[in-house]
Each structure stands twice: as structure tokens, then as C-alpha cells.
Amino acid sequence: MGLLLGGSVWLLATARERALRLARGMTSELRGTRDDLESTLNAIPDLLFELGLDGRIHHLRHSRAALLPAPAQMLVGQRMQDIVAPDAAAGCLAALQAAHDTGHSAGHQYRLGSGGDERWFELSIARKENAAPGEAPRFIALSRDITERKLSEARTYHLAYFDALTGLPNRRMLLDRMERSLDAARRAGQVGALLFIDLDNFKQINDARGHSLGDLLLVQVAQRLVDLLAPGDIVARLGGDEFVVLVHDLAGGMQDAGPAAMAVAETLRVALEAPYTIHQHLYSSTASIGITLFPKPDEGVEDLLREADTAMYRAKDLGRNRIRFYEAAMQADVQERLTLEQDLKNAAAEGQLAAFVQPQVNAAGVVVGGELLMRWNHPVRGSVPPARFIPVAEASGLILRMGDWMILQACETLARLQAAQRDLSISVNVSERQFRQDDFVERMRGVLVSTGANPAHLILEVTESLLIENLDDTIARMTELRRLGVRFSIDDFGTGYSSLAYLKRLPLYELKIDKSFVQDAPHDPNDTAIVQSIISVARHLNLHVVAEGVETRAQADFLVASQCNGLQGYLFGRPEPLQQWLARQLQGG
Template structure:
């Protein structure tokens, strides 16, 4: 999904494109106006334009003498002259040394904004009769190292901004480009003005035969002057516009004397391109049209920017698949068509099993490549008329339209596709670190169903997906109405869990850790939830829910604080005991985790040397350098560090040697069958050998029988934890 800040950036980009397009149109109008009007008329028109774009009430333009000591007032805006100013007009000279802060832009050689002008210490120094200034924005125009002019606007109802500076600066550049030509050459002929602009321009006679083109025209169209002159502009037609388009164009041109709009033309090399074209009819003294002047601006880059906005709004940048917004739109249209034509379709939600674990273990770059490969496999597995979208991190949506008139047959077709998807995703993924396997849980709902919207269908498929994952993952489930009640129960449990911290419903139980003689040498804190209605809730039921709901960090902080309080009480009673607690990857990755842990230790007066923090292998491998740095900070405080569930992840000796850890914990899954299963026995022996090699302590978890304990003792394990010693 696109985040709020992402949508804001899209809106700002769209507004900037609109403003840029309006400035392009203003530039065309000023270029055309310059041909007919005087320099003073042009300046006044430009100031009116600056006022309009910045919502100002004052506009003025001064030339600066070459000695940089004197201003010459050249023009006011129309609104200023009519409503706000009695100062002498054109040609008035004013020493810069006597001017107030309103010419700071000359002194500082940069645009200056004064949004509280009357309260400035040096707000005087205005020419007699000058319009009163409440706010002002002034921009210097620099040519060849000298300030040649100042353009200013004032009295905007709101504060001036950097966007206003950009607009006024662009208009100032337009003015000076044209003014320099006007001052240097006087009143130029039409062709001369046209062919000194940066825009592509061409002139035709009254019959539409091209008489002149400029260099920019050749750059835009690819046609040299000798190839274009004598031809009709039809030479450039792309074929994208029908006859009505050109009829409307000529009607406006002959009736209004001008036409402006977007048009697609064809380059000499055959490539089509968009441009903004403004055509003006030129009349003689008798009002007879003698020529047509066309000014053209290439819109290729602007169109590319618009396409970028569209892609950002409707497509996932990593996989280039449709995103949730576009998918819901397509789902709505396909559902409506299915309802109208009586043909069934299916919506499938696909969630990658174990993706998060792989992503944590191998890094986001590997995870991204896997997502791209999954996208390619999904696209290759479907019909051209079907849609694949990426809705979230590792969640994809498939829209299968027009499966059958029979709901039963549509269901069979959807299941066939789902099984095919499971098979192609189960194929190995190759990465630099090796070969990886992931599974896929899939939820399916069929449509159309009376009264149900696209959002309803998505919720149903999500409900079925949740059931597929709950059934053991790598499963396919169709939506059934009974599932909804189960999902509602899950949401109810989540709501109660959010209140558990506030209502003091969390409890800590301590499972002893013993040595080979059976003596208690430590304990691990185990979190339980004492719900007033449900009783004691198993961590299997609420820990994954806390991870999904984003509650694991505050819960982890509560556990750390509570363990520290227990340690402090034991120490005060003269019964020091090492206590261990598990830290979730999300909590460990918090930027302020070390600082927060230190604060809790200080607040509770707990001894950090009696505390062991347990982390998983997956956390260690993702951002190894950052993890090591954080571990070193914790070790410096006196804590011990342990790798929990060792052997179930992707770590290696190379990683372990670099980690400042003290202990490995053998996962209960290996301990359970070690006395009877040669494979598990070999794994346990290997872990013990690794620990001995690295001089690390080892705790065997999940010891429930004396046979397991004997097996471990015989192989040199001296620390144990499990139901055999206490729950």
C-alpha cells in the first residue's frame, strides 16, 4: 500500500506539474504579446502574470544602472497603477543607498522575502507615492555578474513561499530574455521575434504553406528548413487525431484568431511525441489573415513525469505489478461484468510461508529478488486476461475472470489454478547464498455474490487465507460463511490483548535451569496472559497475535522491567539468581533498545550481571554488523547473551565466531527424539562440539524425560531446562 507521506508527495508532484504547465502557457503568451506590444506593455503584462501566479496585489519592475548605484522604475502592474500607487511612473530614478529593506535582494544578490514588512526596522526608503507594502518578495535579475533588474510583488494575503520565489524568478527570466531583445533591436518584425525564442516555431502563409522554421523546430521535428519550407504542417501529423479534432482547431483559429492545445505529432524518424502548440493568426491593417505563427513546446518529459506519477499511484515499484488500489478497481469492474453476464470468477490471496524468516536470515536484497521471481512465476502461470497484484510485503492477489457459468466448475478451475501456484512457488529459488524453498498459503472466494462489494470479496479471501495458514500453512482454503465468526473471534482476542497491559493481566512464570547435579542455577522468564474471561491463555495463542498487531515491543518492555524488579528483590533478599528472558527481533531492532534497557536497569536497581538476554539466529544474521554493535553495548553493561532455539536457523560458525555471546540453547525439537533418532542425536552432538570449540555454555531446552537428560549428560551437556525440572 502507498503510505500517507507517499500520497502527499504524489499530490505535490502533480501540483508542481500543473504549475509548470501554466508557466509554459504564460511564456508562450508573453512571447506572442512581445511581438505586438512595446517593452513597457510587455513588462506590465508580465507583472500582471506574476501577481496572478502569486496571488499578490502589487507588482513592480526596476532596471538597475550598470554602476549598481541607481534604480530606474520601469513598470507597475495594472492593479498597482489603478488602485494603489500615486508615485511617478516610468523613468523615475532612485539611489539604492537611500532605499530601505525592499532592495535587500540587490544588497544580498538573492531573492528576499519580507512577510512582516511594516515591523521591520528599516521598512522606509520607498519612493514618494509608492504603494504601501505589507509583505513583499523581490528577485534580482543577474546578467554577466551584474544585477540588471529587480522584479517584485507584494501584499499577498498569506506569507510568500519558496514556490512563489521560483515562479517570480522564472517570470523575471522570461521578461529579461524578451526585454534584452526589445532594448537591443527595437520593434522587431514577426519572424525575427519568433525565431529568437527557445521554443520551436514555424510560420505559414494564409493557405497553411510553411514559409519559415527556426532551429528549435528542426530539433523538435527532425526536419531541416529545406525539408519543411513549402510543405503543409500535415507533414507532422501522427494519425492519433481524427478529422473532428482538426475541424475544431481551424474553427477556433478562424473565429478567435488563436488556438492552443495538446497535439501528438510524428518526428521525421517516425516516432510520435506530444507537444503543446499555440497558433496565432496574424492580420494586416485591413484585418485580413496573412500568416499563421505556431509555437510548440515538447511535452515528452512532462508526459514521462505524469506516467511516473501514475505508476507510483497504481503499481508496486519492486515487482511492477498492480498495487491494492488498482487491483480493487479491476476487481470492482470484473465483479460487475460477472454479475451482468452470469459468469463466475475467483479471487485468490497468496501468502508466502516462511518468507519473513528467510528475509530476516538472508537480508532484504535476497528477499526482494525472491518476490520478483514469485511475481514472474505467477504471471507465467495465469491467462493473459487474469490479473496478478502485490498487496503487501509477501501477499499477492490473483483475479480469475470468466471461469464458468457454473459455480461448481468455477470452483474446480480456481482450485486447479491454486494448486498450480503452490507447485510453481514450491520450486527452489536460487540466490548467492544457496538454494531456498518457500511455500504458499492460498485463500479463495468466488464471485459474483449479491450485495457484496470488491472490499467484501477481499475480506472473504483474506479470511480463507487465514484459515489456510492456521491449518499448517502451504494449504488452500475456500471461503465459508462459518469462517467469518472465527475471524471475528480472533479480532476480539486482539482487542482484549491490547487491554491486557493496561489491565495488568500479564504474568511471568519462571522455569528453572539446573546443572548436572539438579541444582537450580538460573531460570527463564515465560510470559503468560491471565484473561479474566478465558483464563490462562497459552503463549502459542497470543504471542503470534502480538507480533501481528504490533504489541510485541511494549509487551517485551514490560517483561524486561518485571524481570529486573524480580532480580532486584532476590538480590535484596540475598538470593541472587541468573534470570533469562527472550527478546523479540522487533524489540531488539528498535533504535532505542539499548538505551531503554539501561534505563530500566537503573530504575529497578537490578544487577545486569544476573541478566541473560536470549535472541534468535534470524535476528543475528540480518544486519550482522549492527547486531554485533548492539550486543557489545549490552555486554559492556554486564549482561550475558544467548542464542535461543539454536540449530533451527541459518547461522554458521563464521557468524558465531564474531558474536559476543555467552551461550547456545539447543532447541527442544532436537532434544525430544535425540535418544532414539540418530539424526537428532547427531545434531545435538554437533551443537555441543561447536559450543565447546567456541567456549560457549550450552542449555538444553525441552528436557522432559530422564532418558533425554541421561543422553545429554553422557555427551557433556551440563545445563538443562524443561518440564522434567519444573513448569
């Protein structure tokens, strides 16, 4: 019996020990699970709440106390509407109700704080499913800090819709606002205006003083425009020195809106005309402004932009620093330009274009060369002035083919003169588009080799604006051509950005005094002084000088007395067909 009792005690003790070991193991496992869960929860950067349907906080976990609107112990037992802004609280309660109805809600965003302390959060809520019967529902809410994401979205939006330099709306934003304004104007029966603004001499300032200074000027222009706008009106930067102003609700009809739009434009024009102070220096820049009114039947935002742009260019054509409205006649002029472009394409193919020469003489009146000029004899229009078709050729790109043909004519002419031992030079104009071609130097080399022309007698005439565009590249390209023997002349000198700073850097041979300075000399003291100054500058820089537009003996005598090297104008001969001029030169002049 004792043995049996002892065995039972031993079995019970063994079972108890086994149970204790099992309990200790389970406790350890539970503790490990709890620690793992605790570590996981602590690692979550979000705020974790247990909430009631009324927004009351029953439990709170956090790993970043800085995200809380108040210390954690003060928040438990409080309702959301008591501790956050009304709009944020209303959103949280709406999200709670949605989770109560459907089991979960996600994606609600709310903002806490203000100014530099403002932060954004995104709320996800799930209903707890283990509530006892009759117990009020509880919800688990996860609040994630999305401030960096919102800032990134804001930066992306700003890059997409705003100009990086001025902070103004860009073209994309402008078109969106124009669509809205056009719709609103049609609904309300109100007339608005679109003003297209282009700075008149920005390119010269930008090229002469550098892009950084040009950028500072653009920022000041933008600020002046913004300061003058009425509430609700918009100014945008399209790019470069182009700005657009969108003006709303000028009047109830076009007739009254016109003067109102002109008044706005004049205010802007006068403001932009005032000098700009940059780095303690004053700079001047005027603006040309084109205006179109809206709404108009069957016209969209792109139509309005085109009309305002057309009007702006008309303002520039009339002398710059002007304001012009878009009119039907302007559009007709655009259509005429397109027709002229098509006719010019046909002219090149059908032999309507011809090379003419105007002679150049020395101080003794002896022919020393000539300027090669292009003329267009249209079968219907008759003789089309170069001032009409050359800008069309440049804008359309036809100037490249036409320019190549003129250089070929010049080189072939030089080769024939050379063969006849006639030591004459030929000048030919080179457009900026032609000069900027990547292979221009090689093309010149090829023409010189194929024709056998002496490059020392070929003078390429370029404008001042071409020279100061990408000055370093210009100098490098001109230097390559000088190595070939080609010489350079600045055409219409004095009408552009005349600066000794670039004159002394460029490998130049000649300056051509523009005819606008010659026509009133020597009677006009100002023109006389300008001409003599140009000649003096050229002499000090060892440059040859040719005066254009010489029509009277008094002009010629004055220029010769002022030590001008060459003369060109009607006094010595009008432009004549190349072959006719060449035949006479081959016969000895």
C-alpha cells in the same frame, strides 16, 4: 524673376533632400523592425505554419528542421493529411475547423514518428482576420514540441501507479483495476478471484544474503507470475514479499469458480516453489496463497483484499506452502482475535497475568536457575495458552508493557535471591518489538539499578529471527547490554536460521535446544544427530547449552552423556507460580 526661380529650385531641392532622408530613415526603421521580427521568429523553438481550411500549408517557418517530417521546401503546398499519419491529420483538421468557427483553438496534441523517433506536439491555431472579401480563410498554426513534457508525465504516472523494483502495478493501480473488475463482474454475471501471495522464507534470504539479492529474487518471482497469467489478468506487488493476482471471468457461478481459482493458485504455487538462480547460486522459496472470490453482496475492494489476506495467513498457520480459501470461519477467527486482544488489555489491568517459573538443572540435577514464563488465567476462558495470547500481544503492541513487567519480575526475584545468597540465574524472553525500542538499553539499565539485581544472573532469551534482523544494529545493542553484565541466550535454537556466520559475531552466552529435537531423542537417529551437533557447535564456540522439553530419564541421560550443560522440562518440574518457586529457593531449594 531669376531670383524667384532660384529660390523655388532651392526650396524644391531642400524638400526633396528632406523627403529622401525621411524615406531612408523609415526604410532603416522598417528594416530594423523586420530584422527584430525575424530574430524573434527565429528564436521561437516552435513550428509556425500558415494553413488553409483544407489543411494545405501555404507558408512555413522553423528553427529546428529535425522536427519536420520532411524538408521544408517539400512541405509547402502539401496538405497535412498527405504528410502526417491519419490520426494526427484528422486531429489537425478538427482543430482548424474549430479555429474557423470560433477564431482560435488550442491544446490539441498529436504524435509523429514511431519507436525511438516518436515525438509529441501541441497545436494552437488562430484565424487570420485581415483576409480580403471572398478570399479563402487562412490560419496561423503554432506547433510546439512537448515530447519532454509527455515523457515527464509518463515517468510521474509510472512512479504513482507502478512498483519501482518489479515494474508491476502497485497497490494504487491494483485498487483501481479491482474496482473496474468488480463492476464488470457484477454486470456480466461472471465470477473472478483475488489471490494474495506471500513468500514463506523471504525474510531469512533477504537478511542472510542482503537486500540486493532479495530484490533480485523478487524480480524473478514477479516475472514468473506475469508469465503464467492469462491475458487480461493482473499481478501487482503490494510491498515487501506480498503479491496479489486478480483473475477475471473464472466461471458463471461460485461453485464452478472455486475449482478454477484453485487450479490457477496451484499453478502459481508450483512455479514459485522451483529454485531461483541468482549469481550462479540456487535459492529456494515457497509461497502461501489465500483466495477469495468475487463479486459478493455489499463487498468492496478493501473487503476482498482483507479476505484474501486472512486466507493467506491461514495457509501459513497450516504449515506454509499451502493454498486456502477465505471462509466465514476465518472471519470468525479474526473477530475472536480482536476480542482476545481486548480481553488481554483488561487482563493486564486486572491482575489476570501472572509470572511462573520452570526450573533449570545442571548435569547433576541441581537447580541452577529458572525460566520466567507468563500465564493468563481468564475469568471466563480459564487458562489461555501462551501460544494463543502471545502472538496477539505482539501484534497489538501489548507485548511491550507485558515484557517490561516480566523483566521487572525477573530482576526483583534476582535481588531477593541475591540477598539470601542464592546463586541462581533467571531467564526471561524478550520480544523483537521490545528489543527494538530505542530506549531499551536505558530501560534495562534503570531496572537493574532500581532493583539492585546482579545483571550477571539475568539471561535474556531472544529468537534467531530477531538476531538476524538488522544484524549490525542487533550486535551493537547486544554489546551495550553485555557491558551492563546481562547475558543472552538463543531460544528454540535450530528451528530458525541457524548459521555459524552470525553465531560467531554475536555476544552470546547460551543456546537453548528446541524441544522438537529433544522429544524423540535418543531413539530417533536424526534428532540425536541434530542435538549432538548443536552441542558440539556450542562447545567449540564456548557457549553454554540448555535442552528444553526434557520429559524422560532416557532423554536426560542422553543429554548429560552428550555434555549438555543444562536441562529444562517436566522431568525436573512443571512451571509454577513465581512466588511459590521463590519461597522454596529462599528456604534452600
